[in-house]
Amino acid sequence: MYEKAFYTAKEAAEFLQINEKKLYVLAAGGQVPATKVTGKWLFPVQELKQFLIRDALSQCRNNTDPLLDQGFMLFAGSDDPILNRIFHAFHAAQPQLEIYYSCVGSFRGLELLGRRQCHAAFAHIYHRETDEFNFHYADHYLGPDRYVIINLFRRDIGFVAHRPVTSCREIRDRGLLLVNRQQQSGIRNYTEQLLQADQLKAAELNIFAQEMLTHFDVAQTVSRHDDGVGIASRLTAAQFNLTFHKLMEERFDLVVCREVFLHPNLIRFVNFLKNSVPAEFSAIEGYHFELAGQTMIRGENK
Incomplete structure (x- = not known):
């Protein structure tokens, strides 16, 4: 549907409440954001949305939030x-709600959450000393008991390559x-952590100059280099017809600041994870949805 470029004053006031x-x-x-045309104020729609995103999150308190209240997550x-497939399915089920997502990595995501941005x-950060995912790092960035962790899925992670690879030491020895x-x-x-476990330093390996932002990027780049190898999901290995050696079943979670955890629109997303995602996505190879939508408890959901 076409979205107008500008709101009138009445429309903008309703949008900003x-x-x-x-x-x-x-x-x-x-x-x-506003401009005057022939003596009348007009308000650019996209800039108003960005205005809310930049300035409203600081008001996040007591399960109310100006963005969440208007359906922006x-x-x-x-x-x-x-x-993205999960986001599209959720939007189809809840068209009044919109998800804005920034792929910045697990650590950066927790940092932004800790700053309420x-x-x-x-996140899916493994902590070897506690044999846990995410709790140790959420404690660091948000503080203990300042967050709730909800599982999306578990996924198979491993080496993707043209010919099977089983360890970092093998990567070094085979060049x-x-x-x-x-x-x-x-x-x-x-x-x-794998390098440390094999008592290796990064300088001992031949490492591709450009760092990748996604699993897809890793698998695609590996597919273009006969001697390439990377760590990515089983799904991306299959997409590029690469071999896959499973290293772990990794827990992929949603970490939510406790202040807004019970907001009705976030509850709708969590319920969607629990009630719809397993049935809709369970056929995808390398993904496991038994814990989807469930609250993770420290020490019990490794």
Whole structure:
């Protein structure tokens, strides 16, 4: 459906949930995006949305939030090949709600959540000492008991290559080209743990110059280099006809700040994860949805 480029003052006031008199004061003071045409104020729709995204999250308190109240959910963090499919399915089921998502890596997502610059973060960071996903790092960025962790799925993660690879030591010994993920991603963190376990340093490996932002990018780049190898999901290995050696079954979670966890629109998303995602996506190879939509408990859902 076509979306108009500008709101009238009445429409903008309704969108921002303020009265028109206050809107005119804000517009005259340059505090909201606005322009005057033949003496009338007009308000650019997309810029108003960005205005809300930039400025409204600081008001997040007591399960109310100006963005969530209007149906806008801001997510940040890790990448997964089926995330967009889940978002599209959710929007089809709840067309009044919109998800804005920034793929910045698990660590960066938690950092943004800790600063209340998003409503929730996707993360899958393994902590070897506790044999847990996400709790240790959520404690660091948000503080203990300041968040709730909801599972989306578990997924198979492993080496993707033209010929089977089983360890980082093998990558070094065979002189293979390691296609690595970006800093602050969960996979990059896991890769560094594997190197440490094999008593290797990154300098001992032949590493591709450009860091990848997604699993798809890793598998695609590996497919273009006969000696390439990377760590990615089973799904992306199949997409590029690469071999896959499973390293772990990884838990992919949604971390939500406790202040807004019980907001009705976030509850709708969690219920969708629990009630609709398993049936709709269970046929995808390498994904496991038994815990989808469930609250994770420290030490019990490894």
